[in-house]
Amino acid sequence: MKIRVLYEDNIKNGHKNYTTIEIPDGDYSVMLDIDYEQRLTQAKPEKKAEVKRCETLQEMFDLINNKEYNHWRRYHRHLGKPKTPYRKDDQAEDETDVMDTFADNSQEIERNLQDEYESVCQWIRTTLGKKQDWADMFIAVRIDGMSIRKYASSIGVSENNITQKLKRAEKKLQGIFKNRQI
Known part of the structure; x- marks a missing residue:
């Protein structure tokens, strides 16, 4: 049989x-x-x-x-069958693209980075307390990368004023951060 x-x-x-x-x-x-x-x-x-x-x-x-x-x-x-073959040598036994089997976690990474950014901004705002203008200035200049000149012109104050407030905010945040880690 x-x-x-x-x-x-x-x-x-x-x-x-x-x-x-x-x-x-x-x-x-x-x-x-x-x-x-x-x-x-x-x-x-x-x-x-x-x-x-x-x-x-x-x-x-x-x-x-x-x-x-x-x-x-x-x-x-x-x-x-992939649109562009992964293998460049002429091996015809496997016609699938290996990269299709890997998970795409780019959105998860973006969400985690956004959550981390928001938690750092929240820590800065709570640490600086009553000085919310310092917190906004520190986040815009030091974290978001805006230039001091551009930030000063956007709120209508001098660059020197922003520089001095920025130094005071940095000093206060450094002191609290150092004490927090110990």
């Missing part, structure tokens, strides 16, 4: 490549009974009535093959 078996290694780009195995003739009722009992125990209680005993060995292996193929397909369904 010949049966067709599907191995996961033989699934190429979604196409099934069966391996034919020749086995000696004989009574396979024990094997079919064991398979039926295993599928019956694995079935959900409401689906147990739908589980049928396989009549032939090939029918049993077809069920196994479909399960194996569906498992392979579930894992590989999002891997396709």
